Structure formats: structure tokens, C-alpha cells
Amino acid sequence: MNAVVHSQISVKRRGGVIEDYLPIHDFMDSTKELCSDNRHRILHTLWGIRRVIVPIFGHTIINSDGKAVNVKDLCEQDHILPDYQNKFIPTLADFANAIKAEPVNNLDFEAFAKVYKQDAALSELLLSPLNNTGIKASLLITHNSWFINDIVPRILKHKPEIKDFTIKPSDLFDNMSFRLWMDNGSDYPASSKLTASAIVG
Incomplete structure (x- = not known):
């Protein structure tokens, strides 16, 4: 999923236009410059949001409709969760x-x-x-x-x-091994195993 598609999700949920959200979604995926596969998603974590994304973009942005949009919610709901089939948000661990x-x-x-x-x-x-x-x-x-x-x-x-x-x-x-959960949520990471078991059970 690319930054434009993520931005389209944001527009559908939050109003405004694609350009309101493109800088954030594009930046979240900028680590593709460092690694061409899904191991690059180190910013797709709450650590990434809290320590990197929010300090750069702020806690809220104002979209073209004049509406305040929470950046943490935007990152979680419109970017990270869709990348993992809405199953989980991985931890930095x-x-x-x-x-x-x-x-x-x-x-x-x-x-x-x-x-x-x-x-x-x-x-x-x-x-x-x-x-x-x-x-x-x-x-x-x-x-x-x-x-x-x-x-x-x-x-x-x-x-x-x-x-x-x-x-x-x-x-x-x-030095980072590719794990199946990194592949768009094909499996659950260790941090979500108990949640996944509870859902299945």
C-alpha cells in the first residue's frame, strides 16, 4: 500500500484532500529508502509515532475542511492497521x-x-x-x-x-531477519499472540 492509498483512506475517514495527509504517510514509508522489503516498517510502531512522527508533524494537523485531525490516530488507523490487515500494531520489541x-x-x-x-x-x-x-x-x-x-x-x-x-x-x-508477520500481517508478532489466540478461541 503506497502513501496515496493511505491518504485516500484518511480522506474517506477524516475529510479534506489527499494532500493534507500525504506528507505524513509518505514520511512513514520513507524508510523504504533503507530497506526495500517490509522490514523497513520500524516507524510503524507506537514508538515510531510517539518518538518520531508526532515530534515532527505535531499532535494534530488541520485539514482542508478546517478540521483538527489527531496525528496518532491517523498513523494508527489509516496507515499501520491497514498495512497489517487491521489485525495488530507491532511493538518496537x-x-x-x-x-x-x-x-x-x-x-x-x-x-x-x-x-x-x-x-x-x-x-x-x-x-x-x-x-x-x-x-x-x-x-x-x-x-x-x-x-x-x-x-x-x-x-x-x-x-x-x-x-x-x-x-x-x-x-x-x-542483521534483521524477515518474519512472516511483517508480510502484511500474514502472521501475528509475539506482542499480539495472546490477542490472536483470544480471537480464535
């Missing part, structure tokens, strides 16, 4: 659990983070995947050149850094 821990253990997250330790807001943002999941490998989501040079400038207004980075987005996706 679902993605983190798909990352192979052994090769990631050789990456020096502490050295990467040390560069930014004087900036409390940035340090907290960089550590938020670990705080959210308890999984060290989840730091690959924020400790890389994409997050520092694309996401951080949008959220914290920092300037991009022109340098070689020790950790790259490819380190995240090269």
Missing part, C-alpha cells in the same frame, strides 16, 4: 527481536553515544529504543547515520553531520 544479537554485539554503541552525551534530549532519544524494549540490539534503530542526519535534524533542529559513521542503517537491516 517485535522488530528488535528479529535482529540477530551476535553480530550486533561487535558494534560499539557506547562510543557512538559518547559523541552526543552532552545533549540530554538527544541522548534520551537515542536510548529510547533500549528503554522501550530492553534489547541492546534495538539501539541500531537510532545509532546510525540515517537517524542522526535525517530524523534528529527534523525533531531537535540539529545540523546534519558530514563524516563517516561507524554504524550505518545497513547494519540494522542486514
Whole structure:
């Protein structure tokens, strides 16, 4: 499902025109630049909404009809749920659990983070995947050149850094296994297994 189709869903539910919603839906799928399959959907989580989408676009937008639209609801109801057949919203831990821990253990997250330790807001943002999941490998989501040079400038207004980075987005996706639930909801992730069992039962 592409950003235009998601925007059409938003128009049907919330009024306005496609252009009101296209920037958000397009941005949510911008991670396709990093990974061409559905492993790219790391922003399709409540962590992604709370930590990235809302700080960039705000809690609400005003559509062409003059109506206030809740950005969190828009992301959940018009983008994430349709991508997973309206079955579930994955957690960041679902993605983190798909990352192979052994090769990631050789990456020096502490050295990467040390560069930014004087900036409390940035340090907290960089550590938020670990705080959210308890999984060290989840730091690959924020400790890389994409997050520092694309996401951080949008959220914290920092300037991009022109340098070689020790950790790259490819380190995240090269070490993330494809899981069946990522395939448009063909299965349920671990976070939704109990809910799925209750529905079936």
C-alpha cells in the first residue's frame, strides 16, 4: 500500500484532500529508502509515532475542511492497521527481536553515544529504543547515520553531520531477519499472540 492509498483512506475517514495527509504517510514509508522489503516498517510502531512522527508533524494537523485531525490516530488507523490487515500494531520489541544479537554485539554503541552525551534530549532519544524494549540490539534503530542526519535534524533542529559513521542503517537491516508477520500481517508478532489466540478461541 503506497502513501496515496493511505491518504485516500484518511480522506474517506477524516475529510479534506489527499494532500493534507500525504506528507505524513509518505514520511512513514520513507524508510523504504533503507530497506526495500517490509522490514523497513520500524516507524510503524507506537514508538515510531510517539518518538518520531508526532515530534515532527505535531499532535494534530488541520485539514482542508478546517478540521483538527489527531496525528496518532491517523498513523494508527489509516496507515499501520491497514498495512497489517487491521489485525495488530507491532511493538518496537517485535522488530528488535528479529535482529540477530551476535553480530550486533561487535558494534560499539557506547562510543557512538559518547559523541552526543552532552545533549540530554538527544541522548534520551537515542536510548529510547533500549528503554522501550530492553534489547541492546534495538539501539541500531537510532545509532546510525540515517537517524542522526535525517530524523534528529527534523525533531531537535540539529545540523546534519558530514563524516563517516561507524554504524550505518545497513547494519540494522542486514542483521534483521524477515518474519512472516511483517508480510502484511500474514502472521501475528509475539506482542499480539495472546490477542490472536483470544480471537480464535
